Amino acid sequence: MTKSRTVEVNVTQSTLVGQTAQVTADNAASQAGSADSAALIAQSMANAAKADADSNYNYANSEIAVQSTATAKAQSTADNAFSQAQAVGSQASAGIQNNSTATAKAQSTADNAFSQATTAIDNGKVTSQAVTDLKDGSKLTIADLENGLATKVANSEYASYKVQTASQIAQKVDNGAFSAYKTQTADLIAQKVANSDFSAYQATTAKSIESKVESSDFNTYKTQTANLIDDKVSSSEYASDKTQTASEIADRVSNSAFSTYQTQTASQIAQKVDNGDFSAYQSTTADLIASKVATKDFSAYQATTAKAISSKVESSDFNTYKTQTAGMIASKVSTVDFNNLKISNRNLALGTATPFTMTGNGSTNNAVDMYSTSGTIAKGTTLTVTFDITSTKSEGTYYIQFTGGTWQDVMGSRQSLVSGTQHHSYTFTTTDNFSDGLQLRLDNATAKVTVSNFIISESSKEVSWTPAPEDQATQSQITQLSHDINLKVAKGDLIDEINLQAGNTLISSSGQLTLAADTIYFDTNKPVIIPSANITGTLNGKTITGSTINGTTFNAGDISTDANNTNKVYPFHISDGGNATATAFDTMDVMQSAMVPGGLRLKYRATSSSDTKYGAYDVTLEADQLVLNSGYTTGKDTTFSQSVSGTQLTGQVVLSPLDGLRLYGDTQTIHFNGMSTDTTPKGIAFTPYGNINATGTQGTWYLGHDNSLQTANFGIDSAGSNLINFYRPLFVDEIGALTSSNGHALLIHGDDNGESGSTGQMLFRKDSRSAQVVSASIYNRTYSSGSNVKVTSYGTLGRVTSASKYKLDITKETSLEPANKLLSIDRSSWVDKSSAELLADSKTNGTELSEPEINVNRHYGLIAEDLIKAGLDEFVIKGDKGQAEGIEYDRLWITLIPKIRQLSNENIQNKMTISKLESEIKELKQGR
Secondary structure, eight states: OHHHHHHHHHHHHHHHHHHHHHHHHHHHHHHHHHHHHHHHHHHHHHHHHHHHHHHHHHHHHHHHHHHHHHHHHHHHHHHHHHHHHHHHHHHHHHHHHHHHHHHHHHHHHHHHHHHHHHHHHHHTOOOSHHHHHHHTTOSTHHHHHHHHHHHHHTSHHHHHHHHHHHHHHHHHHOSHHHHHHHHHHHHHHHHHHTSHHHHHHHHHHHHHHHHHHTSHHHHHHHHHHHHHHHHHHTSHHHHHHHHHHHHHHHHHHTSHHHHHHHHHHHHHHHHHHSSHHHHHHHHHHHHHHHHHHSSHHHHHHHHHHHHHHHHHTOHHHHHHHHHHHHHHHHHHSOGGGGGGGOOTTOOOBSSTTSOEEEEOOSSSSEEEEEEOBSSOBOTTOEEEEEEEEEESSSOSEEEEEESSTTOOBTTSSOEEOOBEEEEEEEEEEOSSOBOSOEEEEEESOOSEEEEEEEEEESOSSOOOOOOOGGGTOOSOEEEEOSSEEEEEEEETTEEEEEEEETTEEEEEOSSOOOOOOSOOOOOOSSOOOOSSOOOOSOOOOSOOOOSOOOOSOEEESOOOOOTTOTTOOOSEEEOTTSOEEEEEEOSSEEEEEEEETTEEEEEEEESOOSSSEEEEEEEEEESSOEEEEEEEEESOOTTOOSOSOGGGEEEEEEEETTTEEEEEETTOOEEEOOOTTOSSOOOEEEOTTSOEEEOTTOOEEEEEEETTEEEEEEEOOTTOOSOOEEOSOSSOSEEOOOOGGGTSOEEEEOOOTTOTTSSOEEEEEEOSSOEEEEOHHHHHOOOSSOOOEEEOTTOOEEEOOOOGGGOSSOOOOOOSHHHHHHHTSOOEEEEOHHHHHHHHHHHHHTOOOSSTTOOOOEEEEOOHHHHHHHTOGGGEEEOTTSOEEEEOHHHHGGGGHHHHHHHHHHHHHHHHHHHHHHHHHHHHHHHO
16 A cells, blocks of 8 residues: 555655656746747848848949059040140140240341341332332322330330340430530520521421312322222232231351351441441431420421321221222223233233232141232133142141132142242132132142142133233323223332223223212212212201111101100101110100111100109010019109119019020019900909909809810809819818817818718817817728738827838847846726816806717726836827826736736746645645
């Protein structure tokens, strides 16, 4: 029996031990499962992190590769650009050095040439006609010589030389002997010129000179000579010859032999002039000259003469007369006049005896006039052009073209420049009428190019060069034929002639043609043709007909005698700036319209007002906008000197293709006044703020294709009886109005097909408590499971999640402390404050509650502040400023899990202890 009891007890102990082992194993398994779960989560996070790192690494490698390639390309491009820049810089530096050297040589050459020319003139060794005329007493060349000398002395070398020379002279004359001699000489001269005989002679001489230079003969001769000189020095041949001469002189004076000779000569001259006799003579001469030209009479005469000459050759009159003369000569000396020559090798180009030279500037379309033509070359004329062309470089292209018209190329196509001299001949037919001469055009060339032996003739084959007949006339002659009488006088380049033929009479003057009589009649059945005229007096007549009328000012109508026309303006005025202005005066207002370059200006000014503000309007029409301004002027503004702008602007409308239509002002509205069939006024108006107001009896305003296909209809009647309807769903089908009848609520719901409550709805409103968002649709939608919805302190809605994929840094919390803190808190009960206040207001005011479920029943739970005191802040819902608002009841209970586990383990341990004690008690009982 004992043995059996022992076995029974052992079995009981094994059972207890097995139960304990089972509980321990379960706990271990649970902890292992938690560890496995944590390991899997960690592994998942590590894998995700590794995948992200691999992706970022691969991306970085690809970006680095791209950046490396881009950097290499950029470096290569930069290196190439730098190399090119260095090459261009070297070329530019070389070009600058060459230009600097050429400029210095040309300047030195010009100064030397001027010095030699001056010496030659002084010594009487110049035999040209121009110098001979000067020495014979020509008065015109005074101004011309002044202009030429001004050009020569305006350079820096001359200025430097002048300073040096002045300094040397100052050293010579800056001594006491010179000063004493100067004083004595001045006294002697003063005694001579201070008497009445000298003054009388001086006045007589001045008057005689003035009468000479004031005469018409002098002015006529001056004009003719000026024209001739201008024609000579403004031609390309003169410029070419000047350039060639400067170059040849530069070549002569830039060698060492010249420099040596220059030094020796300078030394010899210095020896000659550096002695006492020369200095004394120099001082005496200087004093005599100074005494003559330093008097105020001479200065006054000089100023008077300069002013008289300047007034005579005033630029606009001079240029106008020059243009008229050129036009008359061109119209007189036409190809028709020379048809009787019948010479196949007649050169139609003038001045070809002088080769034409130009230097390319490296650009395209570098064209310069070469030669003028003897007249108009008609369209369809067969011509042959022959010339030699010399280039200093084999670079760029060239061709010769007519000036104006179709700019016809006489060579057929452009040719390449070849270093050296080439001979060319081309036959062609003109495609237009040409009368403006010929040009040489260079493209991409920097060489010095010379055209010589140039001839263009009415021939179908090449002919040898001969000058134009106009270039050969050097005598006077009278030729009489059976059908022609020709009187010609030629002197140098001046040619005047009278040619009489049946049906054709030519009177041609290379200078001025004067018709002098009390009355000059043009007796003709056809209009008199004057290509250009300068009428200094008044032109009277009934009608002026012409394709072009040139002038600076045009006035039409009679000046209004209205008292408001204080500026005495014409009804219509055209200014030299291109403005055409029309002005009208009335008893109540003044109006003006002006057409200006690029726009139109309209102005209105009232001439009567009850105060200092006078009504005014300005309209400006330009290419990019139309501006209408309304406002006022301070005082009467009949001269339109005030602008309707700033504080004087009361309204403005701007229409522009750049920013559309803009309105400004209290009354600036856009009106739509309905249709002609409306029996009562209807329409809408857009205010300056863009608001829409009803006009007349208009009650609605809609958007849509037409009245039957509206998208939206807005009630704008003052009675408020017309609703606002949206007929096409944008985000919702209907938006209810905010009116007092529904508590100023905004109701939004979908398409319910006329069945109330059949679609989702949401109501936005407020009551005496606060704002409300109400949705019966949300309340009526039920589920047996799903996520909780959380409202943040900002009013944001969101669902609460629990899956680990939404969480980071997951930690198992096994502490018993939170549970002990929670168990230290007592539960509370309360009445809802807002519900009590609403219910009290309802009872006091007799109003109906917006929510029928509002009551004053007691509610049970915890107080948030109690949790904070207990140290459970993490379970308190706080507002945007950290204030306590609520409790996370759905999470607060989890603090009890460690406590419950502890109690569960203790309960199992207690059960095991009790079972063991019961077995021992039983054994003890059996052992007695």
